[in-house]
Structures are given as C-alpha cells and as structure tokens.
C-alpha cells in the first residue's frame with residue numbers, strides 16, 4: 001500500500017527524476033526550470049555537488065512485495081547454487097562490522113554468492129578479491145557482480161592451502177575451525193570472522209578481537225594482528 005507523503009514523493013520523483021527532497025513538510029524538486037502546475041513557494045539556485053547531496057536523501061521504499069531503491073543502497077543477489085542470500089545472521093553481522101571500517105583493499109574468503117564482496121565494493125573497498133572452494137560460488141559471485149555493476153576479482157581457491165592475495169582487510173564467514181586454521185595464513189592486518197555461535201570466539205596466537213556483533217545466537221568478530 002502506498003500512503004500519504006510516500007505516494008506524493010513517488011509521483012514527484014516520476015515527474016522530476018533529477019531529484020526530490022522533503023524539507024520542513026514541503027517538497028523541494030531539482031529542475032532546470034520552475035515547475036509548471038505546482039504551487040511554487042521558493043526558487044533557489046542549487047549549490048555545486050547537489051547530485052551527491054540528494055543521493056544521501058534518496059532512500060528506498062517498500063511497495064507491496066517490492067523494495068524500490070537507488071542502486072547505491074541495494075544489492076541484488078541470485079544465490080544460484082551458492083550460499084548467501086544476505087539473510088543469514090552471520091552474513092548480516094559481517095556486513096555490520098564491515099561498515100565500521102574505512103574502505104581499503106579486501107579479500108572475501110568463502111565468497112559464496114558474492115553478497116559480501118558486492119557490499120564491500122559498493123562501500124568503496126577496492127580492489128575486492130573473492131575466493132571460494134566451490135566453482136558454483138565463483139560463477140555466482142561473478143554474475144552477481146555484473147548485475148550489481150561492481151568489479152570483483154573472484155577465483156576458485158582453498159583458503160587453507162592456496163596462496164592468498166595480500167589485502168588490508170579480509171572477511172571470513174566460514175566455520176570456526178576453518179577460521180582458526182586460516183588466520184595464521186592471512187596476509188592482512190584486520191579480518192572480520194563469522195560463521196559460529198555467540199558462545200564461540202576464534203582463539204589464535206597473534207590475533208586480538210577488537211569489535212564484536214551478535215544476533216540470533218550468532219556472532220562476528222573484528223580481529224587485528226598484534227604487531
């Protein structure tokens with residue numbers, strides 16, 4: 001159901017695709033000329049950089065069974081035969097911790113459908129490498145990256161035996177035993193780990209947990225390498 005201001009906002013966005021903002025109970029629209037047929041109360045020149053400004057205002061809306069929103073706020077995932085719709089608590093917790101970090105180069109270990117790699121790329125992490133044991137996961141990650149308009153360097157690899165790309169940050173949403181076995185092999189200073197219950201914590205010499213997120217009995221940790 002579309003109600004009240006939401007319906008008006010959608011109508012205005014239809015007429016003024018360059019942008020619409022809600023300001024003090026009225027709507028401001030971005031247009032080359034003052035709009036005809038509307039009760040215009042004020043006309044202002046817009047400052048440079050308004051395109052980015054209005055992006056911060058433009059959020060998605062739920063319309064019936066659909067969520068309609070701007071590309072920088074959305075990730076479309078077809079998991080195919082790979083793990084990772086984005087709904088699992090471990091995926092959400094990893095993404096929550098990732099958003100607390102400054103963008104840098106990143107390795108997504110066990111990328112599955114590519115959901116975390118794509119989110120990282122949309123957050124400005126670059127380059128983003130994804131690895132997974134499963135060929136179907138690599139296929140799915142590359143296809144989902146294409147659909148979402150981001151670049152992911154994905155290839156099949158076993159994080160426990162193959163050489164790993166050197167990056168600033170790594171993600172590892174895999175089981176606890178795999179996390180603990182791969183930590184000594186990582187060539188990075190920070191890693192977000194998940195894939196285990198909130199009663200568990202990775203315990204590996206040299207790595208210290210500096211942040212944690214928990215939900216629905218699951219956990220994710222941000223670990224840093226002690227100098």
Ligand SMILES: C[S@@+](CC[C@H](N)C(=O)[O-])C[C@H]1O[C@@H](n2cnc3c(N)ncnc32)[C@H](O)[C@@H]1O
Nearest residue numbers: 083084091110111112132133134158159160173
């Ligand atoms: C729980 S899924 C996580 C998928 C996705 N990153 C997410 O957060 O939704 C774990 C993935 O790790 C992969 N995996 C497990 N052990 C691995 C290993 N040793 N090396 C590389 N990938 C591994 C699995 O194939 C699976 O796709």
